[in-house]
Amino acid sequence: MHxxxxxxxxxxxxxxxxxxxxxxxxxxxxxxxxxxxxxxxELPFNFExxxxxxxxxxxxxxxxxxxxxxxxxxxxxxxxxxxxxxxTEFRTVCVGDNLEGLWINNYKTSKNKIKFKAxxxxxxxxxxxxxxxxxxxxxxxxxxxSPNTKDSSKAIGVFHHVEQTDYLTGTFLTETGxxxxxxxxxxxxxxxxxxxxxxxxxxxxAEYKDDKFTGTFYSGASWQEPWTAKLNDKFKLANAEEITxxxxxxxxxxxxxxxxxxxxxxxxxxxxxNKPVIIQVMGSWCxxxxxxxxxxxxxxxQYKKEGLEIIALAFEKTNDFDKSKNxxxxxxxxxxxxxxxxxxxxxxxxxxxxxxxxxNRITAFPTxxxxxxxHQVVKVHTGFSGPATGKDYDAFKQSTEGLIKQLLKE
Numbered sequence: 001m002h003x004x005x006x007x008x009x010x011x012x013x014x015x016x017x018x019x020x021x022x023x024x025x026x027x028x029x030x031x032x033x034x035x036x037x038x039x040x041x042e043l044p045f046n047f048e049x050x051x052x053x054x055x056x057x058x059x060x061x062x063x064x065x066x067x068x069x070x071x072x073x074x075x076x077x078x079x080x081x082x083x084x085x086x087x088t089e090f091r092t093v094c095v096g097d098n099l100e101g102l103w104i105n106n107y108k109t110s111k112n113k114i115k116f117k118a119x120x121x122x123x124x125x126x127x128x129x130x131x132x133x134x135x136x137x138x139x140x141x142x143x144x145x146s147p148n149t150k151d152s153s154k155a156i157g158v159f160h161h162v163e164q165t166d167y168l169t170g171t172f173l174t175e176t177g178x179x180x181x182x183x184x185x186x187x188x189x190x191x192x193x194x195x196x197x198x199x200x201x202x203x204x205x206a207e208y209k210d211d212k213f214t215g216t217f218y219s220g221a222s223w224q225e226p227w228t229a230k231l232n233d234k235f236k237l238a239n240a241e242e243i244t245x246x247x248x249x250x251x252x253x254x255x256x257x258x259x260x261x262x263x264x265x266x267x268x269x270x271x272x273x274n275k276p277v278i279i280q281v282m283g284s285w286c287x288x289x290x291x292x293x294x295x296x297x298x299x300x301x302q303y304k305k306e307g308l309e310i311i312a313l314a315f316e317k318t319n320d321f322d323k324s325k326n327x328x329x330x331x332x333x334x335x336x337x338x339x340x341x342x343x344x345x346x347x348x349x350x351x352x353x354x355x356x357x358x359x360n361r362i363t364a365f366p367t368x369x370x371x372x373x374x375h376q377v378v379k380v381h382t383g384f385s386g387p388a389t390g391k392d393y394d395a396f397k398q399s400t401e402g403l404i405k406q407l408l409k410e
Contacts, residue, residue, distance in 0.1 A: 030122035045196040062181035063169040083198030130166035142235035176364035177288035177383040246377040257342035276407035279369040291386035310339035
């Protein structure tokens, strides 16, 4: 009898300790990052929960982009998920069918948490009803960030009305890369655009008056700046192939760094002998580098047998090899990158310039260096115009693949 009582008590104790995990509800959610509670400034984005068997997946949507989030942990009413590629994560709890919690940016050591909430069953990105279609925001816009200041910079805004409605997609092209996939809408004479990809947390608001936009750009909760834009199809940025160049055409680039298996790789290795090489100056933390990595992975698969080689020089946010390796492995897996990835254990554009001292400077991640079979520099491309830029991306691909074919023939 005593034994039975003991067994019964143990069963009760075990049962009371079991944590029943709440199931994340399948369907659409409207999420917001609360950038400023006092001003009620919210950065919205959309995601969908789908189940693969019993496992939930989160698909974040920015215009044509779909980001699969599958590193999800559910325990009790806690739902935590890690963004792919980037070292950021969400820690949330279920409140009914909704989620509330924090987005945590692990690249930062302070002010790295932003309040987050997601409402189930809501599909609209911005809480407005579209009005009568009037697509006059369509086109290319000469843009100035922080006008009339020492930090002023130029960009090209590219906006597109979806199927002649008030819904908009677009991006901004700069001399260091683009702002990737933005999505939003026109509301009267106002413009609202946002994106969230795990690294970028961008919100643009502006009013159109007197033939120009005047508004505010928010990057996360820690940065905001004014911007203006006027329609100008003829405006051009500095040529991306003239910003960075080799100082002496006879100087050859060389370096030696460990790959992800700690094997030292050098351009002098037999593997690269008499082959054209693309050097990708990048970091796993960089969204434009992510887009370029996806592109170069396909290029390498297509032209590897013909002799093309690609080397990524990774300048991570940390000098720790193992931490860098872990982040780079996530990027490699996500995009099936079969080319060499080297860990420099250095960070920042200044250090990249020191490593590649044959060049005048490095102003952006990514920077892409094209070498011929003799390993002479034939072109350096600053930044990357990704798929969100449309025609600019197509032009980059055409130019790049034309050059690769030429270098392989020579």
